[in-house]
Amino acid sequence: MQLxxxxxxxxxxxxxxxxxxxxxxxxxxxxIFGAERLVPVTSAQISGVSYQTIGEAGLEFLEGFAxxxxxxxxxxxxxxxxxxxxxxxxxxxxxxxxxxQLRIIAAYERMGVxxxxxxxxxxxxxxxxPGEHVAWAESSAVCYANSVLGARTNRExxxxxxxxxxxGRTPAWGLHLDENRSASLVVEVAASLDDLxxxxxxxxxxxxxxxxxxLAFTGLxxxxxxxxxxxxxxxxxSGSVALYFVEGITPEWQLAAAPDRLTVTxxxxxxxxxxxxxxxxxxxxxxxxxxxxxxxxxLQAVAAQVQKGLRGxxxxxxxxxxxxxxxxxxxxxxxxxxAGGQVLCDTCMVVAPLAEMGIRRTATNSxxxxxxxxxxxxxxxxxxxxxxILSGV
Ligand code: F3S
Numbered sequence: 154m155q156l157x158x159x160x161x162x163x164x165x166x167x168x169x170x171x172x173x174x175x176x177x178x179x180x181x182x183x184x185i186f187g188a189e190r191l192v193p194v195t196s197a198q199i200s201g202v203s204y205q206t207i208g209e210a211g212l213e214f215l216e217g218f219a220x221x222x223x224x225x226x227x228x229x230x231x232x233x234x235x236x237x238x239x240x241x242x243x244x245x246x247x248x249x250x251x252x253x254q255l256r257i258i259a260a261y262e263r264m265g266v267x268x269x270x271x272x273x274x275x276x277x278x279x280x281x282x283p284g285e286h287v288a289w290a291e292s293s294a295v296c297y298a299n300s301v302l303g304a305r306t307n308r309e310x311x312x313x314x315x316x317x318x319x320x321g322r323t324p325a326w327g328l329h330l331d332e333n334r335s336a337s338l339v340v341e342v343a344a345s346l347d348d349l350x351x352x353x354x355x356x357x358x359x360x361x362x363x364x365x366x367x368l369a370f371t372g373l374x375x376x377x378x379x380x381x382x383x384x385x386x387x388x389x390x391s392g393s394v395a396l397y398f399v400e401g402i403t404p405e406w407q408l409a410a411a412p413d414r415l416t417v418t419x420x421x422x423x424x425x426x427x428x429x430x431x432x433x434x435x436x437x438x439x440x441x442x443x444x445x446x447x448x449x450x451x452l453q454a455v456a457a458q459v460q461k462g463l464r465g466x467x468x469x470x471x472x473x474x475x476x477x478x479x480x481x482x483x484x485x486x487x488x489x490x491x492a493g494g495q496v497l498c499d500t501c502m503v504v505a506p507l508a509e510m511g512i513r514r515t516a517t518n519s520x521x522x523x524x525x526x527x528x529x530x531x532x533x534x535x536x537x538x539x540x541x542i543l544s545g546v
Contacts, residue, residue, distance in 0.1 A: 183324030201311025296385030353520025356387025387520030443471030
């Protein structure tokens, strides 16, 4: 790779051993992926925050890196962790888990990372412009940044996003380059989509077929930002999709020569809904919405539905602290909590230690969560619309 004089100096230790290590990580990754240079990035979103996912080895690495003097030089912010930092006791999170989780957060804080703890930074005022290069890690945030915002990011790992935050750069390969941002698969949607769960089911189905390709949707006359958020999250989870276009809606639309084509029907979506349903007919122990983290509009939709049925069940509504703290959200949050729900920040149903908390059966309206909960959370899953899961249908 071609490095600038500044980059060479960092590599040689001009900014200390941690920055040198970070730059060497980026150069190694760039060599692996055939990058010719590093590209400056304006922000980094860092995954690998939950003790549930990174464990003791991750905690030790982060504390050691902070001790070595690792410090970020661009706005950098965290993905969700394994618990609400203020309400973890109320959630039922074991104290030993909480102690380690708080140490992970403290290590990131020492490095200068903002403790946003959300997968929807774009709902909290962090909105890169079209064409802006960033280094984001959480797969749904990456998909949204590329597709809905028109920004440019590869799907960074936790460690490569942290290295990018420390160096202010990332290797210029993949979706940072024009030539890799053309769709090789065109998907005609011949099914009606009403609820977020429908967009999640569509995303699960198409992601499984696309397998990391850039794709373009036709036949979607409208899609709200929340619906695009659900669609991208599910495609990222089921098929590592990091960029998609929707005709007439997303800012970019480039097709490769002679793209493959497929049509998605109602029957396809029904088959996906059945496949995601791994629990039996009994009521779930946890009803969890907010994957990706809820927007204000989603909180309001939950507030309008939450009065229905299934009182006595745990009901989690996951969102960012920034959205929860906004005055506009106060009324919806009060309604949800008055009906027995918990509006949780900093965390989600996938990265919280559900099994350790005695929860084995979870209902969700998220295609992404429905994919990950059986493996990562050891959960039997009920998948359905917001209305259905809240009312126990
Ligand atoms: Fe976000 Fe957790 Fe879902 S990090 S995208 S709410 S799995």
